Amino acid sequence: MKVVLQTTLLVASAALASGAWAAGKPLAKECGPNNDYVIGFSQANFKEPYREHVNHELERLVKNYPKFKLVIADGQATVNTQVSQVENFMTQHVDLLMISPFEAAPLTPSVSAAYKAGVPVIELDRKTSGDNYTAFVGGDNRAIAKEAGEWAAKTLLPDGGEAAILEGLPSSSPAIERLEGFKAGIASNPKIKLVAVQPVDWMEDQAVTVFSAMLQAHPDIKLVYTSNDLAAAGAYIAAKQAGKADQVKIIGTDGLPGPSGGIRAVADGQWAATFTYPTGAAQALELAKKILIDCATEVPRNILVPTQRIDQANAKSLYGKEKF
């Protein structure tokens, strides 16, 4: 009888323990408030101002977490290089992997391998395919561009007119999503006529050339949507050279800070507005803290950071408040 009781107890406690293990296992293999942690961040590339902005934000904010050491690697806009970096982070045994994949599918196997090896993975701005990551932090390109389109259709061109789009790098997913989102947004006003769409590969100099030609071909363009702030800066130069800086309303995307960023351009009245693409740096680091220091057993899987419209109403005060 005693033996039976003991066995039952043993089995019951084992079942309880394994149940607790399944439900309450921390996401990180090693966690707790007393260790130091290395976070490896594989950035798609260091060339785009937006990505530099993300790096700066992360570096600025990580100082609030004395236990974290942040290492940022440049993926050089090459999937091969970025895959190598993820592999190298694994060799270095980083405690948490953050990544903005340059392209989704090619990075998926190495990120999945890291995740399956027990390293928590936070994806920033872009996702890999499949489910093998701990959490995603980012914005919704399509929604942001759609919001820009709807706002422009209602506020900037309520009476309609000709509009143009300067696309990013064709074939890159954010470029495609922003293009489609904006088209969907301005469709809410049938009086707006989209007369020209051209790729400028996210580049300012390309935007100048392309938008100059567009203004030659369509002198009545009243609105241009650009997929990033750099292209918006290029569009402004072209409009100014054509003597049409007042006629053409420019919308940027990213809302970068600093003297050469979009917030200032709006504050100075060069553009009508820019829509921030959030970096998610603060949210990502907070997640890392939950996983590594608080030993979280569960975190939200998708954290969508909303966009903020920067227009004449708020640009000046935002620019004044910047810490850069």
Place this chain on the structure above:
Amino acid sequence: MSTTPTSTATAAVRPRNSLLTYLVRFQSLLGLVLVVSAGIMFSPRRHGHILFLAPDNVANIIRSISETGILSLGMTFVIIAAGIDLSVGAVLGLCSVLTATLLVNEGWGLWSTLSLVVATGVIFGAIQGAISTKFRIQAFIVTLAGLQVARGLSLIASNNSFININYGTGPGNAPPAFGILGERIGGVFPVATLVFLVLAVVAAFLLNNTRYGRYVVAVGGNEKAARLSGIPVSAIKISVYALTGFVAAIAGIVHAGQFSFGSPNDGAGYELTAIAAVVIGGTDLFGGAGSMIGTIAGAVMLGALANILQLNDVSAAMQLLATGAIIVVAAALQTYVVGRGVSAR
């Protein structure tokens, strides 16, 4: 320099087998040894293990250079023949896109897809070679144009988009066998590297042990002499570009398989890494002399260098500076030692 004839001759006039000449001949192997030693010395350690030498890390290094390594094999032939091919990165992109679109969007079988892609690469290269030879346009210009054309074609083939490769049966899926290029043998050795290795052996044999290899060296060394001795110079010159087209196609297939992905923008700048590997490997940019083993060692060295710098969290800027410095040193060593040979004549 271009008026002083031939490195085949140079080789003959370079009898002083000084230690320096010998070392420079195998400079990239020497460089590889140096980089690996530095890697071991400066490698981060964990529980006493040298991370740089961990099997996984070595596998990562040789995987990272598999595609540019494959490109550099063909590039060695072109440069020995006193040419250059700037189009290989773009042709790699084109072939990765073609592979993806044929398998996924067009529902072609594996072998028909691979045959067409390889044929595309070979024909693309051969056309560049033919234009350069027949119209006497410098290969630099022709392949620069070829780079643009290949990028344009890949945008058309991909319909301005990237193509994800999913595996399975039925329309919209690639045959699962194609996914093997992304696998690792025994969980360690990357299949992509195996492709590089096999091609490297074939390329080394072709260059060192066949009549074709000797013809390429002869054409690059002194075209006129080669013609007078009955070598089909034009055919040889066209063939080396067909060869780079071939390796670019293979690298493109490896790219598509390795990353399950075809993108018209991929492979940008790969031509420069391939050329760097060839130069570090000791092949003379004026043609007529070169070493396949040197090229292979050069390619591995660049990968090992990038790896050890990354493992130590050295900034991206410093990595570029280091690579640049090594290219200059390699070229300077060549000119210094080979240059002495020329002036001694």
